[in-house]
Amino acid sequence: MKAKIGIEVHQRLATERKLFCNCSSTVSNEVPCLTVKRRMRAVAGELGGVDPAAAFEMSRGREFTYQLFKNSSCLVECDEEPPHELNKEALETTLEVALLLNAKRVNELHVMRKTVVDGSAASGFQRTMLVGTDGSIKTSRGPVGILSVCLEEESAGIVEAFEAGTVYRLDRLGIPLIEIATSSNIVDGAHAREVAEKIGMLLRSTGKVQRGIGTIRQDLNISIEGGARTEIKGAQELELLPKLVDNEIRRQSALIEIKNELKKRNPGKFVFAPVDLSHAFSKTHCGILKKILERGGAIMGFRLPAFSGLLGRELMPNHRFGTELSGYAKVVGVSGLIHSDEGLEAYGFSEAELAEVTKLLSCSSGDAFILCGGERKRVAAALKAVFERALQAFEGVVKETRRAEGELSVYLRPLPGSQRMYPETDVTPIKIERKEVEEIRKKLPLSCDERKKKYFEWGLGQVLAEKMLKSPDFTLFEEIVEKTRAEGKTVAGILLESMVALRREGFAVDSIEKQHLIELFSLYKKNRIGKAAIEEALKDVSRGKSVQETIKEKNLELFDDPKLKKLVSELRSQGISDPKQVFSEMMRRYRMNVDPKRLQLLVGVK
């Protein structure tokens, strides 16, 4: 099956401040200090039209609650103050990434407002700007085009979503985010994964991106021949990308089959005529429906002519066309629906009930029906949405935004159009001068391959080199080695292993600063302290002591040769003459103060 596959990679930048204000760009681990509640309205875009996705969300009439956090949310995120100037650091990193992707920069940036009415930005829009276009990235299956490199605001984080609204946290809103969109020439799911990995590595090579869960995520854009563009948002695990792609291709093919089948069946005109079926179920044994009726809700349904068998058609593993329709109902706020292609016995319906429903809905053989229960108004809205989606089955695949759920995806909202963009008039356009770009070009980071080569030269083995490449501390590692000239293998060992072990033991390793490490490794390089002493010193440094203090207090300095010789001869005079024994006794007594290699030479062991 020929498919067009493209991905979008979203990566948070590790800037100190947010994109358009002075808030810290780290997600808070405190409790919210305040909340505000807002409603959103659908508005007309630059070219006059209202975006379908925006209109859809407003029709849901939901209320949004925003949690505010000290240090990481201010009036700008609350939509109570205009944006400040663009964060230069974020722009420079984006230009750097654009250069690494061989993209062509635009000469003047225009900050746009991208309408988001799902509440994920309190202003009703996300600020975004196109920085570069027409790049490419090399992959094992040929080059993949880079359509765009954008710099934008991260959206607010969802805390909780329910029928009547969503609770968001504003600490995440406004963190600088790079969005990279590839062209649709990705070959298949495995290739999509490779591209995502390559882009991820390239982003990490800058040393200027955030690490950890949620800081990078992928969206997929897929359409097959005769299908339509579907955007699948929020794929966080790269391993799932191949399956996600395969399942979407299956889903689109199955929808096309359904379309062809429907055309053959030629069911004639469709009229939306929902019928109240509450009465037919007044004595039902079906637990779900019984509960709904007891709560004063209604059970309604409608007939789908000639749809028999199609609702049960599997689109993806364990995901039938009926499941798809149910997704549309759920978005309106009902818990789901029941359709005639399901095993209805399992619900506990009696034959009489089913006969009554068939009669009330005027279903004949070959027809299908949909049932839905809940609050009357919501049920009516849900059935309408389901009916409209069912009608679209005649067109095959519908343009949709979907949400990744493991290997599958579920319906989220209609695909937004370009109507959702209009200029951010509160920020003036930003000219990018050639000089500025050339300065960045001079300082471009090494690629991962180049970096690995360098690590090998520094004495790291294959495993350690690869581990370091994936570590968030690789820039720290390089800086230490370059500044102190200490051997790479030792530095890497301390950073990747000792620090982790210390953290596990409960030491506050985050309070160890770069300067401390550089100081320790310089002393190490000058043979003033040994490797064991570095690990020991870090314990106290993590408690706030200075390096000098620690070394003095704990007596961590290496012994000089005369002292070593003196100690060795003392041991010998005590009757320990076997060099191996001397060595191990010396190490046992003076582990912190003895460089094992020098001792080996001295006592003559290998």
Add this chain to the structure above:
Amino acid sequence: MAYSKEIDGILKAKRISVGDGARITTSGVVYEGLLMPRIEVGDDNVLILKLQSGYNIGLEYSSSMQIEKMEANAFSEKPTPRYSLKKSSLPKISLIATGGTIASKIDYRLGGVKSLLEPQEICQAMPELVNVISFKSLLSPFKIFSENMSPVEWQKIAALAAKELNSDIKGLVITHGTDTLHFTSAALSFMLKNLCKPVALVGAQRSPDRGSFDGAMNMACAAHYLLSDAAEVAIVMHATSSDDYCYAIRGTKVRKMHTSRRDAFRPVNDLPLAKIYSNGRTEFLKKNYRKRSAGKVVADTAFEKKVALLKAYPGSEPGLVDFLIDKKYKGIVVEATALGQIPTFTFDKKNSWLPQIKRAVEEGIIVAFATQCLYGRTNPFVYETAREMYRLGVIYCEDMLPEVAYVKLGWVLGHTRKKEEVRKLMLTSLAGEINPMLTEEEFLI
């Protein structure tokens, strides 16, 4: 601002105008999109293109750039839907639209310059209103941003307001920019004599082009205020940062206290008249408000424009007062410090305002002091400097806001120049501008 002459010439030669589809090739990259107008800021030698994705980008013009026309104007700019007056059994109100953010619209074609909506367009943006009220008339005497208002506009609004209020309506809503909304509310409070119906002034801090537009809720709450039994000029705007309820605040006891927040308008030295939820629930927080009654509203708009508002501050130049005297000003309101002091017994005599205030009073100019603290009452008897000013004949404006004192003095001097009459009127609460009893709960609401 337009494109540079060079770009302009090329576009003309190729018959490409703003809104047309264009293909631009530069440094080996082809960009296709709609040609956008050059906005007022930035480099006029940069072409702005709106790409298919919706993004706008700027491309610097160079002689090697190739520009081709694709299709003709693709702007499908639809006219904004307009509300039309229909027969309805719902209570009738009238709307006077004067401009401001609540009526702003980005005009993309003319280059990002904000244009102002017609009242019919404003109403259309607020579908909530349809089930609450109906409009008798939608009027717009002028459309300006509120920083450009002057007493002439206040007079125009007042005259129009009186005419509408005397027709068969429940109340009147006035949409207005927020920057000087509290000046206009004060002016209307004095100019609309014998007010017997409510008047709501409404603005917005976020424009209608965004999903977070606050004006619609303000307007809905204002509509509910107009259905209440109050007969006061009030500003109705968000009470908190949330979209939950508005405050209706007396037009003479209200001030914009924040540059950008939705809840910028706060009562000063007073409680809000009422708390109004967008669903109509209304709780009056003040008991002694003016009630709806039968009668005829009179627009009493006489206003003396030669009145100034001046701020005294450490190091301020007393010669500013001389300037006003020489310019034949009739009244000066000074924003004095705290209880009502200005630099008087200064080390350097040149810095003392005393001679200038003396001169002003001697030349028949009315000098009134209000406090730059905003909160609290002036009192001339606590400190010697103030006692000196009081002896000279300076009017201490009680707890009146400086802006209100300015508007009031202009209005009073429009009616009388007799010193004693002016003093008496300034110290009589004509529209709730003086609160004779400040209470604990009236601070920082």
